[in-house]
Amino acid sequence: MYVIGIDGGSSKSHLAIFDLDGNFVCIENWGTLNHEALPGSFAQFEAEFTQFVTEALASKEIKIDEIEYAVIGMSGVDTKEQHRIISAIVKNIGFKEFTLCNDAYLGIPGVSSENSGICAINGTGCSIAGMNEHGKMFQIGGLGTLTGDFGGGYNIGTYMVRAVYNSLFRLGEPTLLKDMLFKELDISDKYDFIETLSKRLSEGSFRLGANNKLLFEAERKGDAVAKKIISEIAESYANGIVCMIREIGFEQNVDIALAGSVFAKEKDSGLIKKIKEIVCDAYPEKQINFVVFEKPPVAGAVIWALRVLNPHIDFTEKVFNQL
Numbered sequence: 001m002y003v004i005g006i007d008g009g010s011s012k013s014h015l016a017i018f019d020l021d022g023n024f025v026c027i028e029n030w031g032t033l034n035h036e037a038l039p040g041s042f043a044q045f046e047a048e049f050t051q052f053v054t055e056a057l058a059s060k061e062i063k064i065d066e067i068e069y070a071v072i073g074m075s076g077v078d079t080k081e082q083h084r085i086i087s088a089i090v091k092n093i094g095f096k097e098f099t100l101c102n103d104a105y106l107g108i109p110g111v112s113s114e115n116s117g118i119c120a121i122n123g124t125g126c127s128i129a130g131m132n133e134h135g136k137m138f139q140i141g142g143l144g145t146l147t148g149d150f151g152g153g154y155n156i157g158t159y160m161v162r163a164v165y166n167s168l169f170r171l172g173e174p175t176l177l178k179d180m181l182f183k184e185l186d187i188s189d190k191y192d193f194i195e196t197l198s199k200r201l202s203e204g205s206f207r208l209g210a211n212n213k214l215l216f217e218a219e220r221k222g223d224a225v226a227k228k229i230i231s232e233i234a235e236s237y238a239n240g241i242v243c244m245i246r247e248i249g250f251e252q253n254v255d256i257a258l259a260g261s262v263f264a265k266e267k268d269s270g271l272i273k274k275i276k277e278i279v280c281d282a283y284p285e286k287q288i289n290f291v292v293f294e295k296p297p298v299a300g301a302v303i304w305a306l307r308v309l310n311p312h313i314d315f316t317e318k319v320f321n322q323l
Helices: 041-059 080-093 103-111 153-169 177-185 190-203 213-220 224-248 261-265 270-282 297-309 316-322
Strands: 002-008 013-019 024-030 067-074 098-101 117-122 126-131 137-141 254-259 288-293
Touching: 002 041, 002 103, 002 297, 013 041, 013 297, 024 041, 041 080, 067 080, 067 103, 067 297, 080 098, 098 103, 098 297, 103 117, 103 126, 103 137, 103 254, 103 288, 103 297, 103 316, 117 224, 117 261, 126 224, 137 224, 153 177, 153 190, 153 213, 153 224, 153 261, 177 190, 177 213, 213 224, 224 270, 254 261, 254 270, 261 270, 261 288, 270 288, 297 316
Parallel strands: 002 067, 067 098, 117 254, 254 288
Antiparallel strands: 002 013, 013 024, 117 126, 126 137
């Protein structure tokens, strides 16, 4: 008998199978499984998710009824209606016992032995998920501009471009980001900026999320505009975390996972330092533990599933070492 952990992301997805003793069986990869990023929405999600699961099980000659428990973290599960629709799809495949949640929750089991804590995602997307000692769950953000998400790789790249454009054509503050972006785009004339950027974006030869490293490079060089953008991003995340602690409550210490490519790549930036400062100042009476979670989120899904079946055994390090 087995457990399955699934991380369905906006850019890539992973499925891992372990036996009930926490031994690795296999891990499989897929592209996006976020219905919001798929042209065919829920119908295409159902087809691709079914194929993904079916092929993964078949590769090890495992039947669906041999899966004792599954934890499925899925980007695009932000509302009750989305949860209802995707739960029905999961059941139709044949999963009997499972937890379906937004993929932001998957960092929590990786940093907390009690499945209690907060995970802030700063990768392709931006969201904050929390779960307390009694299993109460709450999510902040995840719907982009609708929820005012001030973070995520694409958004950060957008802020950077906007700052350069403002410096050129709206009397905005000069910034080192201009020369950095011009170099990446291989231009020297400001009148070529938007023309070239638009063309490169449509061709796919330039991606905003892949170039947000320039923002942090400018910050390290003392650029005031870059520092202001990063400070605003930090405040947005920190205020969401502070609100999360207030909304769901924690009886004991609070473990906070900072997950996603932006946090992982910018561990020493002012972004994380300011988040820690704001949150700790808001709750001086609590011990708040921050961890930059660099393990694959699917590991959190596997650990969570194993804990459901064996709550008195800590599988964390065993799973990490095998993934």
